Amino acid sequence: xxxxxxxxxxxxxxxxxxxxxxxxxxxxxxxxxxxxxxxxxxxxxxxxxxxxxxxxxxxxxxxxxxxxxxxxxxxxxxxxxxxxxxxxxxxxxxxxxxxxxxxxxxxxxxxxxxxxxxxxxxxxxxxxxxxxxxxxxxxxxx
Amino acid sequence: xxxxxxxxxxxxxxxxxxxxxxxxxxxxxxxxxxxxxxxxxxxxxxxxxxxxxxxxxxxxxxxxxxxxxxxxxxxxxxxxxxxxxxxxxxxxxxxxxxxxxxxxxxxxxxxxxxxxxxxxxxxxxxxxxxxxxxxxxxxxxxxxxxxxxxxxxxxxxxxxxxxxxxxxxxxxxxxxxxxxxxxxxxxxxxxxxxxxxxxxxxxxxxxxxxxxxxxxxxxxxxxxxxxxxxxxxxxxxxxxxxxxxxxxxxxxxxxxxxxxxxxxxxxxxxxxxxxxxxxxxxxxxxxxxxxxxxxxxxxxxxxxxxxxxxxxxxxxxxxxxxxxxxxxxxxxxxxxxxxxxxxxxxxxxxxxxxxxxxxxxxxxxxxxxxxxxxxxxxxxxxxxxxxxxxxxxxxxxxxxxxxxxxxxxxxxxxxxxxxxxxxxxxxxxxxxxxxxxxxxxxxxxxxxxxxxxxxxxxxxxxxxxxxxxxxxxxxxxxxxxxxxxxxxxxxxxxxxxxxxxxxxxxxx
Numbered sequence: 001x002x003x004x005x006x007x008x009x010x011x012x013x014x015x016x017x018x019x020x021x022x023x024x025x026x027x028x029x030x031x032x033x034x035x036x037x038x039x040x041x042x043x044x045x046x047x048x049x050x051x052x053x054x055x056x057x058x059x060x061x062x063x064x065x066x067x068x069x070x071x072x073x074x075x076x077x078x079x080x081x082x083x084x085x086x087x088x089x090x091x092x093x094x095x096x097x098x099x100x101x102x103x104x105x106x107x108x109x110x111x112x113x114x115x116x117x118x119x120x121x122x123x124x125x126x127x128x129x130x131x132x133x134x135x136x137x138x139x140x141x142x
Numbered sequence: 143x144x145x146x147x148x149x150x151x152x153x154x155x156x157x158x159x160x161x162x163x164x165x166x167x168x169x170x171x172x173x174x175x176x177x178x179x180x181x182x183x184x185x186x187x188x189x190x191x192x193x194x195x196x197x198x199x200x201x202x203x204x205x206x207x208x209x210x211x212x213x214x215x216x217x218x219x220x221x222x223x224x225x226x227x228x229x230x231x232x233x234x235x236x237x238x239x240x241x242x243x244x245x246x247x248x249x250x251x252x253x254x255x256x257x258x259x260x261x262x263x264x265x266x267x268x269x270x271x272x273x274x275x276x277x278x279x280x281x282x283x284x285x286x287x288x289x290x291x292x293x294x295x296x297x298x299x300x301x302x303x304x305x306x307x308x309x310x311x312x313x314x315x316x317x318x319x320x321x322x323x324x325x326x327x328x329x330x331x332x333x334x335x336x337x338x339x340x341x342x343x344x345x346x347x348x349x350x351x352x353x354x355x356x357x358x359x360x361x362x363x364x365x366x367x368x369x370x371x372x373x374x375x376x377x378x379x380x381x382x383x384x385x386x387x388x389x390x391x392x393x394x395x396x397x398x399x400x401x402x403x404x405x406x407x408x409x410x411x412x413x414x415x416x417x418x419x420x421x422x423x424x425x426x427x428x429x430x431x432x433x434x435x436x437x438x439x440x441x442x443x444x445x446x447x448x449x450x451x452x453x454x455x456x457x458x459x460x461x462x463x464x465x466x467x468x469x470x471x472x473x474x475x476x477x478x479x480x481x482x483x484x485x486x487x488x489x490x491x492x493x494x495x496x497x498x499x500x501x502x503x504x505x506x507x508x509x510x511x512x513x514x515x516x517x518x519x520x521x522x523x524x525x526x527x528x529x530x531x532x533x534x535x536x537x538x539x540x541x542x543x544x545x546x547x548x549x550x551x552x553x554x555x556x557x558x559x560x561x562x563x564x565x566x567x568x569x570x571x572x573x574x575x576x577x578x579x580x581x582x583x584x585x586x587x588x589x590x591x592x593x594x595x596x597x598x599x600x601x602x603x604x605x606x607x608x609x610x611x612x613x614x615x616x617x618x619x620x621x622x623x624x625x626x627x628x629x630x631x632x633x634x635x636x637x638x639x640x641x642x643x644x645x646x647x648x649x650x
Contacts, residue, residue: 001311005318010331019326023600025325028593029186031319035163036314061366068363068569072542076563079546080556099363099536103502109575114536122543132551 002040009033064099071095083137089119143342146613147269150502154202162192163507166206167514173207175226175526176213178362178534181211182473187541188352189477190276190548202507204478205461209261209424209511211474212417212454213519216253217526220446221246221379229417229453232425232448236438236445241591243441249596251388252443253450254519256399259392260451261512263403264410269426270507272494275466279491284599285609289618291588292594294469296622299581300629309373312577316585318590319344326590327597339557347480348549348561348588353583354473354564355545357539357573370626377619381523391443392451398428398444399451406452410459412470417453424452434638464489465501469588473580476587484552569629 009030017024075091082090093115102108126132138142153159166188166226173184185207192200215230220237233253240249282290298311320326322333323343334340392399411421427437428448438445460471468490470476482489487497494501519526548564569579599608610616 001315008207008318008333011335015330015332018286018330018494021593022327023597025328025330028596029321030496032314032317032428036311036318039307039311039314043311045425046307062364064363065360068360068538069400071582072566073563076546076559081561088543090538092543095539098536100287101174118540118543122547126190126450126547126551130191132193132547134547134552141466142454 003034004036004043005033009037048068068095068097071098075121079135081137083140083142084134085119085123085142086137086140087135088122089115092118143269143273143450146498146502147505148151149499150504150506151155151510152507153499153503159202159211159503159507160202160510162195162204163511163512164518166203167511168206169203170207170210170212171214171515171518171526174211174230174533175529176228177218177222177224178358178617180227180358181215181229181539182209182354182477184211185359185477186355186412186548187544188552189247189347189481190544190578191485193551196245197482197487198503198507200481200485201478201500201504204481204516208457208461208474208478209454209508210434210515210518212261212457213254213257213450213515214526215248216446216450217519217523220249220253221527225597227417229421229456230449231269231418232421232449233446235425235449236440236442237449238244238332240377240441240446243466245441246379247383248388248443249441249446249550250381250519250523251383251385252391252446254516255385255389255392256447256450258516259399260403260406260511260516261454261457262509263400263451264407265505265509265512266458267407267455268458268461268508272462272465272501275462276491278568279467280572282491283612284595284602285612286616286618288592288595288599289609289615289622290467291469291592293618293622293625294499295581295584295588295592298584300626301645304315305576306626306633308577309581312579313585314582315577316582316587317589319349319549319586320589320593324630326393326594327378337446339555343590344561344586345552345558346583347477347552349474349556349586350476350480350583350603351545351548352565353569353572353579355542357569357579358568359541360566361537361573362534375599379524379527391449395444395447398447401429401431402448402452403455404513405523407459407462409452410461411463412458417456420456421449421453427566428514443647447631460506461504465493465504466491467491468591473583479587497616504636508645560613 012026012029012033014027015024017026035094071091071094071139075087078090079088091113096114102111123134154163170181170184173179173187185204188203188207192203195203195313202511206331211227212229215225215227216233216237217226219225219230219233219242223234223238225231225234237249237253294314299313300306320343323340324331324495332342405424405427406417406420409423425448428444429435432438432444434442460475463469464475464479467478468488470479479489485499487493545562547557549558550556552558572579572582608615609619
């Protein structure tokens with residue numbers, strides 16, 4: 001945070017003043033970024049010189065979190081190429097299957113059914129009834 | 143005023159408004175009842191459905207979600223001991239013991255009727271106070287608005303979470319988001335880092351959706367693990383009661399009902415201190431004023447009345463802040479603010495005078511959402527328990543798809559979806575590192591307005607002392623300094639008492 005605010009602060013120095021606004025477009029960003037840098041530096045100092053807290057045992061399932069972020073990231077990247085229908089169908093099926101792996105053929109059928117029904121319902125509801133245009137695929141034109 | 147409210151009620155009972163209100167209330171109750179799905183997430187999911195509707199239809203649906211969600215949390219809190227929303231935590235203290243003693247119906251319906259009456263009392267405040275407060279705010283110049291926004295931000299940063307410094311940094315981070323892109327006064331390009339999309343600045347809705355949806359869903363996944371996202375429940379409970387008896391049980395405590403609703407309204411008016419703080423504080427107050435404080439926690443109706451009346455009255459208070467000042471009281475009203483912006487409507491002191499029909503339509507929707515909420519729970523409380531068994535592994539991807547639609551449909555551009563993902567990661571990391579989300583979001587929402595009013599005031603008169611010497615502005619800045627001092631003192635005191643006690647959060 002400290003580095004980012006200092007970097008942006010330096011960039012504000014390049015902003016040219018506007019003749020109509022005496023304080024210019026850089027005044028407020030410099031104020032905010034300067035304040036952030038000071039606060040971030042104070043936090044670093046407190047963390048460095050303050051008492052260290054004993055870490056509690058962490059039983060969080062980070063691998064599941066990273067996995068879901070990754071799957072969602074692939075979905076977001078694929079959306080403009082595959083289009084809403086194909087990308088969403090694949091995403092819901094993949095995310096569902098990764099979180100709760102099916103143990104039988106019936107389970108896999110359920111995963112597929114949820115993905116198909118959810119995609120179809122959402123697509124028709126938004127495109128047909130709520131006039132919301134969803135992304136079309138550059139590769140698929142769907 | 144009564145004539146306008148009557149017009150609003152006549153308007154809202156038309157099928158085209160009643161249906162979104164009903165569906166919104168139903169969605170709110172289901173979302174509120176589902177542990178791990180808060181009202182915020184429910185309203186984020188409902189948001190894209192409102193894009194194709196007219197403003198009152200969309201806001202009626204959102205008002206329904208807010209009212210329904212505030213009551214829905216009590217179903218699982220009472221019957222399963224699992225609060226569906228943070229605002230129902232205090233309801234579990236007495237609601238669940240009463241249910242376990244063999245009176246689940248009584249426990250549930252005391253909660254429902256207390257929510258109903260508390261909500262209506264909040265509604266009285268909403269209708270009575272919004273217009274005078276908005277008229278008062280019309281006297282404000284840029285100095286006063288700047289100071290008011292600083293007060294809101296400092297209160298949220300100070301009261302929101304454990305570390306005051308982290309609260310302030312989170313608020314400043316929110317302000318940084320708003321300085322990227324063209325400056326809001328003259329439209330001059332700045333800090334775009336060579337990214338064309340940043341020229342228009344970053345919309346706050348994808349930021350809000352990303353931050354809250356991911357922080358919550360990833361938090362759930364992280365806590366429960368990937369393979370245990372379903373819940374088992376017993377659905378064979380009997381919920382039939384004599385409603386006259388239960389209503390009498392609630393109304394026979396008029397002082398408690400009024401006092402707890404007042405606490406709810408007051409907490410609602412303050413930005414970012416939501417229903418959970420209101421219900422806890424009301425519960426504590428009810429216990430202090432009770433003749434039998436020892437009965438609290440064992441299944442006393444007083445505990446349920448206190449918690450539920452305050453958390454529903456809280457909704458009324460939150461709506462006042464956004465309708466009179468344009469400052470969202472919590473994440474739900476922040477999304478409502480976004481919905482207004484999508485329809486080109488500016489919230490703030492002029493909102494009620496420029497959009498009278500819409501404002502009174504929202505009041506009417508708020509009032510009508512309460513009997514609808516009672517009706518839905520009367521017909522389907524048992525079915526709400528079935529909703530709890532919906533596997534989260536299937537639910538969460540669908541929620542995230544709806545978040546994508548919500549972000550994409552704002553301008554029909556993928557850039558907003560990338561913003562959603564980027565801020566989803568940021569929101570999750572902020573929570574992990576102990577940075578509160580409330581000041582961050584408020585910073586994103588108020589950043590442009592803070593800058594506009596600061597620049598306008600300096601352009602009008604370059605004397606910086608005017609911020610302190612103008613009475614209202616000075617008083618607001620004084621209150622801001624006091625709130626920071628109080629927050630500092632409180633954090634120090636808590637640190638001395640018990641470091642582990644610091645934590646909790648807000649409903650923003």
